[in-house]
Amino acid sequence: MLDTAGPVAIVGAGTAADWAGRLGTVHSVLETTGLTGVITHNPGDMTVSVHAGTPLRALQAEVAEHGQHVSFDAARVAAGATVGGLVATADAGPSALVHGSLRDLVIGTTTLLADGSVVRSGGHVIKNVAGFDVSKLLHGSYGTLGVLCEVVLRLHPIPAAVGTVVVECSLGEAARLAHEVLASQLEPTAVEWLSSGRLLVRIDSTEEALPARLERLIALVGGSVSDPWAEHAELTRGRPGEALLRIGTKPSLLPGLLERLPVGTVTAGLGTGVATVSLPVGSVPEAHAALHAAGGTSVLRTRPVSGLDVPAWGPPPSALPVLRAVKQQFDPDRRLGPGRFDPWEI
Amino acid sequence: MPLDPVARAAITAALPPDEVVDDPVRTRAYECDGLTGYRVRPEIVLIPRDADGVVRAVRACHRNGVPFVARGAGTGLSGGALPVADGVVISLSRLKSIREIDVENRRAVVDPGVTNLEITAAVAQHGLYYAPDPSSQQVCTIGGNVAENSGGAHCLKYGFTTNHVWSLDVVLPDGSLVTLGGDSAEQQGPDLRGVFLGSEGTLGITTSVTVRLLRTPETVRTLLADFPSVAKAGEVVSDIVAAGIVPAAVEMMDTLAIEAAEEAVHAGYTVGTPAALVVELDGPIEQCDSEFAQVKAICDKHGCTRLHIAGSPEERAAIWRGRKAAFAAVGRISPDYFVQDGVVPRTRLAEVLQRIADMGDEAGLRVANVFHAGDGNLHPLVLYSAAAGETERAEELSGAIAELCVELGGSLSGEHGIGTDKACSMPKMFGEEDLAVMHRVREAFDPTGICNPGKVLPTPRLCGERPGKYRAHPLEEAGVIERL
Numbered sequence: 005m006l007d008t009a010g011p012v013a014i015v016g017a018g019t020a021a022d023w024a025g026r027l028g029t030v031h032s033v034l035e036t037t038g039l040t041g042v043i044t045h046n047p048g049d050m051t052v053s054v055h056a057g058t059p060l061r062a063l064q065a066e067v068a069e070h071g072q073h074v075s076f077d078a079a080r081v082a083a084g085a086t087v088g089g090l091v092a093t094a095d096a097g098p099s100a101l102v103h104g105s106l107r108d109l110v111i112g113t114t115t116l117l118a119d120g121s122v123v124r125s126g127g128h129v130i131k132n133v134a135g136f137d138v139s140k141l142l143h144g145s146y147g148t149l150g151v152l153c154e155v156v157l158r159l160h161p162i163p164a165a166v167g168t169v170v171v172e173c174s175l176g177e178a179a180r181l182a183h184e185v186l187a188s189q190l191e192p193t194a195v196e197w198l199s200s201g202r203l204l205v206r207i208d209s210t211e212e213a214l215p216a217r218l219e220r221l222i223a224l225v226g227g228s229v230s231d232p233w234a235e236h237a238e239l240t241r242g243r244p245g246e247a248l249l250r251i252g253t254k255p256s257l258l259p260g261l262l263e264r265l266p267v268g269t270v271t272a273g274l275g276t277g278v279a280t281v282s283l284p285v286g287s288v289p290e291a292h293a294a295l296h297a298a299g300g301t302s303v304l305r306t307r308p309v310s311g312l313d314v315p316a317w318g319p320p321p322s323a324l325p326v327l328r329a330v331k332q333q334f335d336p337d338r339r340l341g342p343g344r345f346d347p348w349e350i
Numbered sequence: 351m352p353l354d355p356v357a358r359a360a361i362t363a364a365l366p367p368d369e370v371v372d373d374p375v376r377t378r379a380y381e382c383d384g385l386t387g388y389r390v391r392p393e394i395v396l397i398p399r400d401a402d403g404v405v406r407a408v409r410a411c412h413r414n415g416v417p418f419v420a421r422g423a424g425t426g427l428s429g430g431a432l433p434v435a436d437g438v439v440i441s442l443s444r445l446k447s448i449r450e451i452d453v454e455n456r457r458a459v460v461d462p463g464v465t466n467l468e469i470t471a472a473v474a475q476h477g478l479y480y481a482p483d484p485s486s487q488q489v490c491t492i493g494g495n496v497a498e499n500s501g502g503a504h505c506l507k508y509g510f511t512t513n514h515v516w517s518l519d520v521v522l523p524d525g526s527l528v529t530l531g532g533d534s535a536e537q538q539g540p541d542l543r544g545v546f547l548g549s550e551g552t553l554g555i556t557t558s559v560t561v562r563l564l565r566t567p568e569t570v571r572t573l574l575a576d577f578p579s580v581a582k583a584g585e586v587v588s589d590i591v592a593a594g595i596v597p598a599a600v601e602m603m604d605t606l607a608i609e610a611a612e613e614a615v616h617a618g619y620t621v622g623t624p625a626a627l628v629v630e631l632d633g634p635i636e637q638c639d640s641e642f643a644q645v646k647a648i649c650d651k652h653g654c655t656r657l658h659i660a661g662s663p664e665e666r667a668a669i670w671r672g673r674k675a676a677f678a679a680v681g682r683i684s685p686d687y688f689v690q691d692g693v694v695p696r697t698r699l700a701e702v703l704q705r706i707a708d709m710g711d712e713a714g715l716r717v718a719n720v721f722h723a724g725d726g727n728l729h730p731l732v733l734y735s736a737a738a739g740e741t742e743r744a745e746e747l748s749g750a751i752a753e754l755c756v757e758l759g760g761s762l763s764g765e766h767g768i769g770t771d772k773a774c775s776m777p778k779m780f781g782e783e784d785l786a787v788m789h790r791v792r793e794a795f796d797p798t799g800i801c802n803p804g805k806v807l808p809t810p811r812l813c814g815e816r817p818g819k820y821r822a823h824p825l826e827e828a829g830v831i832e833r834l
Contacts, residue, residue, distance in 0.1 A: 048588055048697035049726075071594055096535060105535050107544055108513050123787035124780065129693045131510070131725040132761040133499050133548050134768055134779055135806065136788045140512075140544025144537050161594030183454070187477070189568035191634055213636035220634075252536025256454045277455075277534040301536045321538045323528040329794035330540060334787075345539060 005151070006120045008032040011342045014147035016057060016089030019080050022306045023093050024146045025316040028343035034151060036088055042066055043154060044128070050159040051111065051128050056088030056152040063087060063157075072159040075103035077194075079237035088152035094144035098194035098206065098236070101275045103160070106143060112156035113139040115149075118335045122153070130158050141330060147341035148350070149334045163208035166193075167218045171203040171227030175272070178203040179259040181225045182274035190221055192275070198239055199270035204232050239269045242282030247307050247314060249291055252278045253300030261298060265291050285311030292318030320348045353393045353436045357414035361394055361438060364410035365403055369444075371395040380439045383424040383431040384486075388770050392419070392433035397441045401519065401527070401557035407440050408555060409525030417800045420555045422463065422494030425486045427689060428769030430497065430550045430805055440555060442493050448472050449558070455533075456563045457516060462493025462556045466500075469561060478563040481508040484765065485674050493556045499548030501765040503599045503673070504630075506724035508564070510765075512547040519558035520546060523801040527557070545791060550767050551802040553795040567632035570598070571642045572666045575649045576623040576656040580604055580719075581700045583625040587723045588697065589648045590629070595641050600724035601628040604703075606683070607676045607718040607731070614679030617672025618665075620656055627723065628673055676720045677731065684716070684733035686741070688748040691766035692755030696726040702758055706730055706751055713747045715740065727764035728755065753778050768806045774813035776806070 005012070010031030015021070017037060039057035047070040054063055060081045064073050077097035078090060085095070091113075096105035103109065112126030115138070125138035142152055171181060178197040185192055185205055194206040205225065207217050218229055242248035246268050253261060255277035262270060262279065266287050272279040277300075283291060285308060295302040296318045304316040321327075331338070331350050362370050371377055372394045381389040396407040411418040417437040424431055433439050445461035448468070452458065453476045460469060466487040469480040483502035484490055490500070496518065501510045508514075517531030531543030546553050577583040580602070587600055603611065603626050608619045619626055629645055631638050649657055660666035680687050694702045703719060710717040710732075718731040730751050734744035752762050752772065756779045762772050776785060789807055792799075804812050 046695065046697055048591065049695040050591065051695070094537060094541075100535055104509070104513055107537075107541050108509065117787065121783050121787055124784045125788070127759075127761050127779070129695055129726055129760050129764075131501055131505065131693050131722070131727045131764040133501075133510075133765055134762040134772075135776065135784070136791050137499075137512070137545055137548055138787060138791060140541040140547075141791070143541045143544065145540045149540060161591075161596065164594060186456070186565070189565060189634060191565075191567070191637075209637055210640045212640040213634065216636040217634055250536060252532065252534030254452075254455045254533045256452075278536050299533050301532050301534070301538050303536075303538070317538065321529065321532075323530055323542050325526070326522070326528060326530075326542055326795060327539055329797075330542075330791070333790040333794045350539070 005034070005116060005118060010339065012339050013341065014151050016086035017059060017084045019083045019085040020089060020093045020095070024303055025344045025346040026312065027341065030342065036086060036151065039153060047072065051130065051156060052159055053112070053128060053154055053156040054087055056155050057086050059084045060087050060090055067159055068162065071162050073162045074109060074157050075099055075160040076106060076109060079240040082237065087155050091143050091152060091155060092145055092147055096278070098196050098273060100278065101195060101273060102193050107140055109158050110139050110143070110155055111158050113142060113152055114154040115142055116151040116153055118150070118337060118339045126156060128156055146344040148331065148344050149340065165209050165211045165214040166206065167209070167214050167229050168204055168206045168231060168233070169218060169221050169225065169227045170230050170232050171225055172201055173203055174201065175259050175262060179274060184224055185221070186275050188224060190217060190224070195273065195275040196236060197270070197272045197274055198236060199267070200235065200239070202232060203227070204236065236271055239271045240280045242269050242306065245308050246282040247285045247288050247311050248280065248282050248305040249288065249302055250278070250280050250305050251291070251295050251300060251302045253295060253298050257298050257300070261294060265294060280305070285314050288314045315347055317345065317348060324348060353416065354414070357416050358394065360414050361410045361416060364406045365396055365398055369397050369399060369403060371397065380421065380433060380441070383421070383426045383429060385427050385429040385769065385771055388429045388432050390433045390435050392439040393436050395439045395441060397444055399444050401445070404440065404521050404555055404557050405525055405527055408521045408523065411438055411800060412523060412525050412798070415798065415800065417803050419802050420493070420497070420551045422491035423465070423489050425490045426494060426498060426767060426769065427691070428763070428767035428771040430767050430769035432770045434803060442491065442555070445557065451476070453478065456565070457560055458563060459558060459560050460492055462496070462559060463491050466490055466492060466495055473563055477566050479566050480561055481514055481564050482511050492559050492561065496547055496556050496559055497549065497551045498765070498767045503601060503722060506600065506722065507596050507598045512544060514562045515543065515547060516560040516562055518543055518546060518556050520554040520556055522554045523796040523798065550769055550806050552792055552805055554801060569635045569638050570630060570632040570666065571638050572628065572630045572660040572669055573645070574619065574658045574669050575627045575629070575654045576620045577625045577627065578653055578655060580625040580703050582652050583627045584700045584723070586627060586648055586652045589652070590645055591696070593644050593648065595644060597629050597724060598632045599628065599630040600722070601673050602626070602721055602723040603673065603676060604719040606716060607680070607720045610679035610683045610718060611672045611676040613682050615671050615675040617668045617675070618658065619672050623655065628669055677729070680718055680731045680733065685735045685737065687734065688732040688744055690728070690730045690732065690748045690751050691763050692728050692752045692760060693764040694726045694728065694755050694758045694760035696724070698758045699723065699726060702728065702754065705754055709747060709750060713743050715744055715747055725764070726760060749775065770805055770812070773804070773806055773808045776808050
C-alpha cells in the first residue's frame with residue numbers, strides 16, 4: 005500500500021467485481037487471493053481465524069471435518085468468493101433469517117488502512133465488548149475503507165439433518181403461508197419465494213426430530229419435501245441483459261413492492277425482507293425510488309453493458325455525513341475503491 | 351476548568367426549567383452509575399421529555415463546547431455513565447414510550463428509557479419476546495443496552511444487543527439527528543449501526559431503537575446438575591458443544607457461589623457440591639426432547655452427583671433465581687467484594703479457574719465464581735474486607751484476573767464494558783495502532799471530543815487515577831438490581 009500512489013482497487017476472487025458503484029480509474033490493484041489459509045481453529049471453542057483471501061468454501065471444507073461450519077449460505081460462496089470479499093460486500097444467503105449476515109458472525113478482524121496502519125478489533129471469543137467494533141465498518145465497505153487481512157468467525161455445528169418443504173404457489177399465496185410459518189413455533193431456518201413460483205421453507209434439525217418437524221410444517225403449509233436450493237442459487241444470478249438489484253425492506257412490504265416493479269427473476273426472503281431481483285436496466289432508477297419511498301434499501305449488483313451508467317444506489321441515508329467522516333478518517337486521500345458509493349460522493 | 355457562566359446560562363436555557371437540574375444537592379444523585387467506586391458530580395443534569403429535547407440539549411452543549419454524558423438507568427458496572435466534572439448529564443429517563451409494536455414484522459420501536467423487560471412484557475401477548483436478557487433487565491434501559499451491547503445468560507444461542515437491533519435514531523455530538531441501520535439486514539454501506547452499538551455512549555445519544563423480536567420457543571427445558579469438580583462440569587460443557595447442541599444457556603457456579611446463593615434465596619442448590627451447571631434448551635418440542643436426552647446422558651457420563659430437571663415453570667424460575675442471586679448473595683459471606691467480568695476461550699475454562707484459585711491463595715483472598723460457561727464469560731467475585739485493609743489487594747487481584755483473561759486469548763470484558771473502569775487496561779488487549787484507529791472512529795462521530803470523554807480509550811489523565819472502594823448502588827441496596 006505504501007509503495008504505491010494513487011487510487012487502489014482491492015480485489016478478492018472477483019465474484020462481485022461489478023457490485024455497487026462502478027469502480028473508477030485505479031493505478032494499482034491489490035489482490036488478496038494470496039492471503040489464504042486457516043490461522044487458528046480450535047474446534048472446542050467453535051471459532052476460527054482465517055486469512056481474508058481464503059475462499060469461504062475452502063474454509064467450510066476444512067472446519068466440516070469437525071462437524072462445524074460458518075452459518076452462512078450466500079450463493080456466491082460456491083463460485084469461490086473469499087471471506088474478505090463476502091464481508092466487504094455484505095453478502096448473505098437465506099439462513100440470514102436465523103443466523104444473520106456476516107456482521108453477526110465475524111467476531112474479530114485485522115485490517116490494513118491506506119496509511120499503513122494495521123488495526124485489530126474484536127478478538128477470538130464470541131462474547132466481547134472491549135473497544136469499538138471496527139469490524140462492523142468493514143462490513144459493506146466495498147473496499148473503500150481498508151484491506152481485510154484476517155477475519156475471526158464464529159462457527160456453528162453443522163445441523164445433523166436438513167429438510168426443505170416446497171410449495172408451488174404465487175407470491176401472494178407464499179406471503180400468506182410465510183406469515184403462518186413465522187407465526188408458528190416451527191423455527192424455520194429460511195423462508196424464500198422464487199419467481200419460478202415456489203415457496204421454500206427449510207428446517208435445520210437433529211436426525212430424530214426432523215421427520216416430525218417436517219410433517220408439522222407440511223400440515224401447516226402443504227407441499228412436499230425436496231432439495232430446491234440449486235435453483236435458488238441460479239436465480240440469485242438474474243438473467244443476461246438485465247440489471248441485478250439487491251433490495252431490503254420490512255418483510256410485510258416486500259410482496260407489494262415486487263408486484264409493482266417490472267422484475268424478472270426473484271429470490272425473496274419473506275421473513276428477512278431481503279430480495280435479489282433482475283429487472284430491465286431502464287427500471288433501476290424507478291426501483292431505487294420505490295424502495296426509498298418504502299423506507300427500504302437497494303443496491304445494484306450487476307449491470308449489463310447497456311447499463312454502465314445506471315446509478316448503483318438510491319437516495320443516500322441520513323447518516324451520509326457520518327459515512328463521509330469515517331471515510332475521511334480511514335482514507336483521507338481517497339485512494340481505496342473510487343466510485344463504489346457513487347452517486348453519494350463518499 | 352469550571353463551567354463558564356455564559357455556557358451555563360445557555361445550557362440551562364436550552365430546556366424548560368422542569369427539565370433542568372443544577373442544584374448541587376440534586377445533581378449529586380447522578381454522580382455515579384453501578385460502579386460506585388468512581389464518583390464525579392455533574393454541573394448540570396438535563397432531563398428532556400422527548401427526542402427534540404435531546405437534540406436541543408446536545409446542541410447547547412456542542413455550541414458551548416461543554417462535555418456531556420448520556421445516562422439511562424445508571425445500572426452499568428464499568429463507569430460508562432460517570433459524569434465529567436463541570437460537564438452535563440443528559441438523562442433519558444423520561445423517554446419511556448413504546449412507540450410501535452409491529453407484530454407482522456416482529457419488531458418494536460421504543461424510546462431509549464424503556465426497560466429491557468418492559469419490551470418483552472409489552473409484546474408477550476403476541477407470542478413474541480426480546481431476546482437479550484442482562485440480569486438487570488427489570489431496571490436497565492434499552493438505550494443503555496445499546497450503549498453497552500448488553501448480553502445476558504441466553505446470548506450463547508441468541509446473540510447480543512447488536513444482533514437484535516434493526517435501527518437507531520441517534521443524536522450526534524453536533525446535535526444533528528440521523529438514523530443508523532434500516533428496516534432489514536441490508537444496510538447502505540458500512541455498518542454504522544454496528545459500530546455505534548457497544549460504543550458506550552461515546553459516539554452519540556440514541557433517541558429511538560427499533561428492536562428485533564423473536565417468536566417465543568415452543569418449549570423450554572432446564573436442568574440443574576451437580577458435579578464432583580469444576581473440571582468435570584467443564585467437560586460436560588465441552589461434550590454438549592461437541593455433540594452439536596447449542597443450548598439456550600449454560601451457566602456454572604462453584605461451591606462458594608452456591609453457598610452464598612442458597613443462603614440468600616433457598617433455590618434448591620446443593621450446598622457443598624464443588625460445581626453446579628444450569629443447562630437450558632429451547633425450541634420445537636421434538637428437537638428439544640432429542641437434545642435434552644443427549645444432555646442428560648452427557649451429565650451422567652461425567653459423574654453427575656445429582657440431576658434436577660425443572661418440572662414446572664416455577665421450578666425453572668427457582669433455578670434461575672438461585673443463579674441470578676449469586677452476586678448480591680455474596681454480600682452474605684463477605685463484607686465487601688469486587689465483581690469482575692472477563693472472557694476466555696471456553697476450552698481454557700479449567701485452566702483459568704485454576705489460575706484464579708492460585709492467585710486468590712497467593713493474595714490470601716477468596717474468589718467465588720459464577721459464569722456463563724457456554725461462552726467462556728467469567729464473573730469472578732473477589733471477596734475482601736475493607737475494614738481489614740484488604741481493599742487494595744482485592745482490587746489488584748480483580749484487575750489481574752481480567753488481564754489474565756486477555757493473556758489466555760480472551761477479552762477484558764464480555765458484557766460490563768470498558769467504561770472508566772478498564773480504559774487503562776485496554777493496552778493489555780490492543781496495540782497502540784489499534785487504539786489509534788479506534789480513536790479515529792470516535793473522531794468521525796465526535797470531532798470535538800465532547801461526548802462521554804474519558805471512557806473506553808485510555809488517556810494519561812485518567813490512567814493516573816485510582817478508584818475508591820466499592821459501595822453498594824442505591825438500587826442494589828433496595829434489592830432492585832443485582833451485580834452481574
